[in-house]
Amino acid sequence: MLQVRPWVWRAVGGMALLASQWAGAAQIVVAQVAPLTGLDANQGRAYSAGMQLYFNQVNKAGGVNGHTFTLVRKDDGGHTEDTLNGTRQLLADSRPMVLAGYFGSRSVAELVSSGLLEKEKIALVGYRTAEIRPEVPGVYSVRANLRDEINKIAEHLVTVGINRLGLLYEEGPGAAALVAAAEDTMKRTGARITAKASYPAGTASVKKAVDVFMAAQPQAIIMVASGAAAxxxxxxxxxxxxxxxxFAHSGADIEQLSKRLSEEQMQGVAIAQVTPSPYKIAGRLAKEFNDTVTKAGNLEVPVSYAMMEGYIAAKVIVEAVRRMGAKPSREGMPAALDSMDNVDLGGYLIGYRPGMRSGSRFVELSIISGTGRIRQ
Known part of the structure; x- marks a missing residue:
């Protein structure tokens, strides 16, 4: 009789166990509805490209617990009604486990108020808005909130002796909370808002705002505006x-500004950044990102801060799926996210808990030089 050595049985058993684990592996669908055309298309597409970069990297390595990731996306052109319609369509057609990479104050507000997230028991991980959003269940930011950005700008300005400030912001339901938060910050830092001006939501119609600030003559203006409006x-x-x-909040990315403005117009403009720079290797996350970009070859859009943010959002989603183990689910995603306590993504910390869903406090200011390049 043929004798089989013990190590052979162990190998066969190991392969059987591995096969059983992979048999239960899932394809994790991540759905994004964002402006892939229109005023904010550059940022929407860059965010998407950042997520895809990381998902491709994870999939090539065999996935997480055998699970692989697929990104499906739909263009809303920056129109709120198309955000909701596109989300409903992807929920029906693709059955995503999580939503990610949404854009626009009105779009995110309408998504939340529609009750769709609760009805479908699905979380949104990663979004960009120009308002101070309340912390609500199922909606997770992977960046510092707008209050942190305004604090950083105001503290810097007061330090250099500038305390008469203007505030430019987008009209909408969140405008009152934004203005109140900004005025709160000014009281704390010793600065004053001497002029306020808004522009219609979803547009770049800023002529009236320009007139307001030309008349008021503040020493500095904080722009809480989309890239196109800024x-x-x-x-x-x-x-x-x-x-x-x-001084612009992080929504006004340098890539969009540099396409429209001359070097002279851009000189000295400062932007609050909520992720490490994608242009230099100043930490483990930036190195990993740059290595991944290099291996990827041709990208759909140029490297940008929005792409880095999308990459971070994908890392957060993958980590949540890892924590759910063999059977990830929509319902399990919030608990997995809430279990993250100062998770180090490479020098960039992410942490959530019930009632606190702004995942980061990282903010730094970048200043545009006379040649149109960023200098920290």
Missing amino acids: AGFIEQYRSAGGAAQL
Whole structure:
């Protein structure tokens, strides 16, 4: 009789166990509805490209617990009604486990108020808005919140002796909370908002705002605006002779500004950044990101801060799936996210708990040089 050595039985058993584990492996579908065309298309597509970069990397390594990741996306063109319609369609057609990478204050607000997240028991991980959002169940940010950005800008300005500030912001349901938070920050830091101006939501119509600030003459203006609106404001304000220092929140990415503005118009503009720089290797996350970009070859869009943020959102989703083990689910996603306590993604910490769903406090200011490049 043929004798089989013990190590052979162990190998066969190991392969059988592995096969049983992989048999239960799932394809994790992540759904994004975002502006892939329109005013904010550059950022929407970059965010998507960042997520896809990391998912591809994980899939090539065999996935997580055998689970692999697929990103499906739909264009809303920056229109709120298309955000909701696109989300409903992807929920029906693709059965995603999680939503990610949404854009726009109105779009995210409508998604939450529609009750769709609760009805479908699905979480949103990663979004970009120009308002201070309340912490609500099922909605997870992978970046510092807008209050942290305004604090960082105001503290810097007061430090250099600038305390008469203007505030540019987008109209909408969240505008009152934004203004109140900004005024709160000014009281704490010793600065004052001497002029406020808004522009219609979903547009770049900033002419009236330019007129307000030209009349008020603040020393610096904080722009809580989309990239398109911020670019339009800088262009028109500088052309009108406006001399205030200009500080933008992270939604006004340098990639969009540089396409529209001259180097002279961009010089000295400062932007609050909520992720490490994707342009230099200053930490483990940035190195990993740059290595992944290099291996990927041709990308759909240029490297940007929005792409880095999408990459971070994908890392958070993958970590949540890892924590759910062999049987990840929509219902298990919030608990997995809430279990993250200062998870180190490579020098960038993410942490959630019930009632606190802004995952990071990281904010730094980047200033645009005379050649249109970022210097920290």
